[in-house]
Amino acid sequence: MTESSDITGGVRCLYILNIIFAIIFGLLALLLGSTLLTLGSSCSVPLFWCYEIAAWGLVILYGGTAFFLRRKAAVIIDEGDQGSRNLGLEMLEANTLAVAVTPDVERRVTFKSWMGSSLLSSDDEDELDTFVDAPYRTNASANRQRVYSESRAMAANYEYDEAAGHYDDQAAALRQQEVGYDPNFVPDSVKSFVVHLYRHIREKNVYEIHQMYETSFQTLSERLFKDTPWPSVDAVVHYVDNDHVFCLLYREMWFRHLYARLSPTLKQRIDSWDNYCSLFQVVLHGVVNMQLPNQWLWDMVDEFVYQFQSFCQYRAKMKNKTEQEIALLRQFDQAWNVYGVLNFLQALVEKSAIIQILEQEKQGIEQFTATDGYDYSGGSNVLKVLGYFSMIGLLRVHCLLGDYHTGLKCLHPIDISQQGVYTSVIGSHIATIYHYGFASLMLRRYVDGIREFNKILLYIYKTKQYHQKSPQYEQILKKNEQMYALLAICLSFCPQMKLVDEAVNAQLREKYGEKMGKLQRYDDEAYGDKLSRRQRYADEAFGIYDELFSYACPKFITPSAPSFDEPLVNYNQDAYRLQLKLFLSEVRQQELLVGARTFLKVYSTISLGKLANYLDVDESTLRMTLMTYKHKTHAVDSDGKIISNADVDFYIDDDMIRVVNSKPVKRYGDFFLRQIVKLEGVINDVDRIKVESAN
Amino acid sequence: MYSILTPLVDCYPKGLNPQHSGRCFFLSCSLQGSPRSVPPVRYIGKVLRRNRIRPKMGMEKEPQKPQQVSYTVEQLVAVNPYNPDILPDLENYVNEQVASQTYSLDANLCLLRLYQFEPERLSTQIVARILVKALMAMPAPDFSLCLFLIPERVQMEQPFKTLIVLSHYLETGGFRQFWDEAAKSRHIVEAVPGFEQAIQAYAVHVLSLTYQKVPRSVLAEAINIEGLALDKFLEQQVVNYGWVLEMGQGGGQIIALPKTEFNHPELKKNSGDAVPLDHITRIFPILS
Numbered sequence: 001m002t003e004s005s006d007i008t009g010g011v012r013c014l015y016i017l018n019i020i021f022a023i024i025f026g027l028l029a030l031l032l033g034s035t036l037l038t039l040g041s042s043c044s045v046p047l048f049w050c051y052e053i054a055a056w057g058l059v060i061l062y063g064g065t066a067f068f069l070r071r072k073a074a075v076i077i078d079e080g081d082q083g084s085r086n087l088g089l090e091m092l093e094a095n096t097l098a099v100a101v102t103p104d105v106e107r108r109v110t111f112k113s114w115m116g117s118s119l120l121s122s123d124d125e126d127e128l129d130t131f132v133d134a135p136y137r138t139n140a141s142a143n144r145q146r147v148y149s150e151s152r153a154m155a156a157n158y159e160y161d162e163a164a165g166h167y168d169d170q171a172a173a174l175r176q177q178e179v180g181y182d183p184n185f186v187p188d189s190v191k192s193f194v195v196h197l198y199r200h201i202r203e204k205n206v207y208e209i210h211q212m213y214e215t216s217f218q219t220l221s222e223r224l225f226k227d228t229p230w231p232s233v234d235a236v237v238h239y240v241d242n243d244h245v246f247c248l249l250y251r252e253m254w255f256r257h258l259y260a261r262l263s264p265t266l267k268q269r270i271d272s273w274d275n276y277c278s279l280f281q282v283v284l285h286g287v288v289n290m291q292l293p294n295q296w297l298w299d300m301v302d303e304f305v306y307q308f309q310s311f312c313q314y315r316a317k318m319k320n321k322t323e324q325e326i327a328l329l330r331q332f333d334q335a336w337n338v339y340g341v342l343n344f345l346q347a348l349v350e351k352s353a354i355i356q357i358l359e360q361e362k363q364g365i366e367q368f369t370a371t372d373g374y375d376y377s378g379g380s381n382v383l384k385v386l387g388y389f390s391m392i393g394l395l396r397v398h399c400l401l402g403d404y405h406t407g408l409k410c411l412h413p414i415d416i417s418q419q420g421v422y423t424s425v426i427g428s429h430i431a432t433i434y435h436y437g438f439a440s441l442m443l444r445r446y447v448d449g450i451r452e453f454n455k456i457l458l459y460i461y462k463t464k465q466y467h468q469k470s471p472q473y474e475q476i477l478k479k480n481e482q483m484y485a486l487l488a489i490c491l492s493f494c495p496q497m498k499l500v501d502e503a504v505n506a507q508l509r510e511k512y513g514e515k516m517g518k519l520q521r522y523d524d525e526a527y528g529d530k531l532s533r534r535q536r537y538a539d540e541a542f543g544i545y546d547e548l549f550s551y552a553c554p555k556f557i558t559p560s561a562p563s564f565d566e567p568l569v570n571y572n573q574d575a576y577r578l579q580l581k582l583f584l585s586e587v588r589q590q591e592l593l594v595g596a597r598t599f600l601k602v603y604s605t606i607s608l609g610k611l612a613n614y615l616d617v618d619e620s621t622l623r624m625t626l627m628t629y630k631h632k633t634h635a636v637d638s639d640g641k642i643i644s645n646a647d648v649d650f651y652i653d654d655d656m657i658r659v660v661n662s663k664p665v666k667r668y669g670d671f672f673l674r675q676i677v678k679l680e681g682v683i684n685d686v687d688r689i690k691v692e693s694a695n
Numbered sequence: 696m697y698s699i700l701t702p703l704v705d706c707y708p709k710g711l712n713p714q715h716s717g718r719c720f721f722l723s724c725s726l727q728g729s730p731r732s733v734p735p736v737r738y739i740g741k742v743l744r745r746n747r748i749r750p751k752m753g754m755e756k757e758p759q760k761p762q763q764v765s766y767t768v769e770q771l772v773a774v775n776p777y778n779p780d781i782l783p784d785l786e787n788y789v790n791e792q793v794a795s796q797t798y799s800l801d802a803n804l805c806l807l808r809l810y811q812f813e814p815e816r817l818s819t820q821i822v823a824r825i826l827v828k829a830l831m832a833m834p835a836p837d838f839s840l841c842l843f844l845i846p847e848r849v850q851m852e853q854p855f856k857t858l859i860v861l862s863h864y865l866e867t868g869g870f871r872q873f874w875d876e877a878a879k880s881r882h883i884v885e886a887v888p889g890f891e892q893a894i895q896a897y898a899v900h901v902l903s904l905t906y907q908k909v910p911r912s913v914l915a916e917a918i919n920i921e922g923l924a925l926d927k928f929l930e931q932q933v934v935n936y937g938w939v940l941e942m943g944q945g946g947g948q949i950i951a952l953p954k955t956e957f958n959h960p961e962l963k964k965n966s967g968d969a970v971p972l973d974h975i976t977r978i979f980p981i982l983s
Contacts, residue, residue: 338777338812339777339778339779339812342777343777343778346775346776346777401811401844402811402843402844403804403807403808403840403843403844404840404843405800405801405804405840406776406801406804406808409801442839442843443836443840444836444839559811559812560811560812560813560814574846574847577847578843578846578847579843581847582839582842582843585863586839589863589866589867620871623868623913624867624868624869625867625868626905627867627868627902627904627905628866628867628868630901630904630905631834631866631868631901632866634834634904636834636835636836640835642834651905651906651907652905652906652908652909653906653907653908654908654909654910654943654949655910669974670974673974673975673977673978676978676981677977677978677981680978680981
């Protein structure tokens with residue numbers, strides 16, 4: 001950081017003053033001191049006092065200049081070999097700061113962000129500590145987790161309807177005022193943060209940017225801005241050469257912090273929309289020349305969709321809106337308009353040509369996944385990676401609207417059976433698989449859902465500990481729980497336990513073992529009132545499905561604007577209720593299958609009449625049930641083919657049901673493939689060590 | 696000094712925004728035209744402007760381009776689906792599907808989405824047609840997919856209530872009830888030609904999944920054909936699909952359905968050990 005030797009005018013001035021005072025003090029000490037000593041006791045009092053005062057005066061002056069010098073040193077702006085100050089983050093000609101791809105740069109750029117914010121402290125941490133009075137290094141663990149807590153994490157018991165006062169504009173504004181927030185006050189640590197971040201972005205130090213973004217920002221938020229927003233962008237703008245793009249990025253972080261810690265007012269929501277518009281338009285239209293870490297780019301898209309969802313929820317609660325708010329809503333009806341949101345995401349996907357890039361990568365022409373999306377030839381990764389993450393953003397928005405088929409289509413170019421850029425950020429990995437799995441569940445493709453949930457839950461299980469210090473830890477845990485609930489639902493519809501790994505199975509049993517047992521329970525006693533008991537079990541199962549679905553589903557939204565003329569009601573729950581209702585009707589249709597499955601597991605041949613007797617239904621109803629069973633277990637997959645996912649299969653021969661005994665097939669192929677790849681990896685590692693030690 | 700970069704943002708030649716192919720035309724045009732009628736970008740904190748992102752697209756923009764390209768509805772849905780101006784085109788396309796007995800799930804879902812965004816433009820007749828078409832697409836879950844996008848209060852009205860009931864019967868194999876109900880609501884289902892045949896095809900599909908040998912009565916109930924018409928139908932199936940007519944124990948006719956892997960488990964290819972080709976390709980670099 002301080003490797004440069006150039007310093008600006010003010011600092012130079014102080015430095016010179018400091019030297020002068022030091023010299024004068026030294027000379028004075030020598031001369032007067034020696035004079036006094038030679039004079040001994042015959043020195044005059046005025047001379048003595050003269051000496052004293054001069055000496056103390058110089059001490060104060062020297063100390064003062066030293067102190068101010070250290071403070072100033074923090075805001076050293078490195079001009080280096082940059083000629084003109086007009087080169088900002090956006091340049092049209094070739095980048096003169098192009099960093100040669102040395103192994104060092106590669107190390108920085110291929111920094112795996114999933115390692116989380118390890119406390120491999122960057123220089124930033126040291127820098128910041130010198131200014132803050134309390135000389136402690138913030139322990140990042142517990143505090144950081146609360147950053148995204150309140151507004152993001154859904155309550156443990158499903159609280160869909162938040163308290164009406166929570167979104168109240170006036171209350172929010174009041175709260176901000178109470179804490180004495182002054183938007184123009186910029187603490188020194190913020191100043192230095194902003195300056196350093198700007199410098200790193202200009203120099204494309206992706207590693208440093210990532211450290212500042214993950215670590216320093218959270219630390220400062222925790223320490224200084226627990227209940228207030230960061231200083232406004234106007235206050236910090238002159239520290240960063242008034243760079244327009246940097247201001248957009250700063251504002252994006254500013255709003256994100258606001259949403260996380262406080263509740264935004266309507267005006268602030270609209271401002272945030274405006275900021276996103278500007279930011280995306282710059283990315284789409286301008287030639288943005290910077291490299292940002294994938295974590296940040298994913299957070300941008302994620303936050304964009306989240307704020308859209310939050311706004312729709314907010315807008316739908318019409319009951320307690322004031323006249324002012326309604327007027328504002330009417331006036332700015334374009335803010336967070338669903339068309340705008342979708343079109344932006346679509347535009348990012350199209351403009352970045354990410355689909356073509358992924359296609360070409362399969363043929364080996366392009367390099368995208370191999371470099372984790374970063375660009376080693378001096379270009380910018382922003383548009384491409386934003387386009388990539390926008391596909392996941394589109395999947396998410398479509399799931400919120402209830403259009404699962406189109407959502408899966410949007411995700412189609414990304415091959416989720418392999419590693420990719422989406423796995424480089426834990427947040428995007430989880431979001432992708434969660435929404436993919438949920439869409440598969442609603443499309444009745446249970447096997448797809450189970451497989452993907454199994455993979456991601458196993459992954460989280462193994463890597464959970466590395467993320468404990470990251471600010472997304474709570475989110476990760478929450479999604480983990482939701483996915484277990486969805487897995488429980490999928491397995492109840494399609495009991496294929498062999499698709500689930502041991503570790504995941506154990507966790508599942510622990511969390512939902514009892515509930516899953518109840519879902520499969522048909523009739524466990526031979527005596528008593530069978531019919532009412534079965535009905536009771538069915539009703540119980542129905543309730544459990546309701547509970548699990550409500551807990552695990554995304555927060556559906558109603559995208560249309562409210563009509564302001566009708567009486568004001570809260571309709572934020574409408575979308576959720578619709579999806580729940582349709583899901584439960586599916587559950588109802590599959591209710592009778594539980595009984596059929598129970599008996600078919602036990603018998604290898606049984607006549608229709610007898611089975612009808614056991615189930616207490618007549619034969620035609622039984623035929624219907626069996627046909628339903630066949631229909632539901634033979635799903636239509638994405639290519640239009642029919643695949644069976646039944647655990648117990650049968651066929652009917654006139655009026656005899658013959659149950660099929662299927663032996664579980666051992667799959668050796670997959671196992672061998674995995675081991676081959678693993679061995680290759682190990683050999684490569686060993687080779688690399690040999691080569692390194694040979695040097 | 697505050698906006699060093701804004702001149703660069705706004706006044707770079709539009710030619711730098713390349714239109715790679717016709718496909719990008721709508722979007723790049725829409726974003727350029729995304730009426731920022733107030734240039735240039737001032738400080739966000741200072742000025743709040745209405746951002747009209749709504750792309751105003753439609754065929755009327757065509758004349759600016761030297762070549763006249765007309766886009767089919769399928770292309771529109773693929774390239775620019777979030778555009779309220781294509782709503783009339785999509786509605787026409789639904790009518791076209793009904794008339795020509797074709798089907799496109801993507802276009803119909805796109806239309807239902809647009810109805811969801813602008814509920815005042817919802818046309819019950821068109822939605823009813825889409826749902827009937829989706830019913831005809833069974834066993835695919837298209838009907839449920841469409842229902843997810845239709846608001847609850849609309850679903851409570853006719854003819855949607857009837858259609859939901861019909862779908863319920865079909866999903867649970869209640870063919871007799873289905874045909875009874877369909878007879879009562881002839882006006883809804885007969886608006887779409889090919890409905891009966893499609894449902895009969897679905898019924899045959901479910902029966903083929905379940906039965907190796909199905910009694911004549913069950914079959915008759917499922918496809919709603921009796922007597923001589925049924926005999927003719929069976930003859931056709933025998934010729935085209937390899938059905939076999941036999942005599943059952945009870946004296947009634949038994950139809951042996953063609954053997955597939957679903958009703959003849961021994962025919963099921965043991966795919967357990969088969970490794971798909973693309974998995975092998977992943978280890979080609981290692982093997983070579």
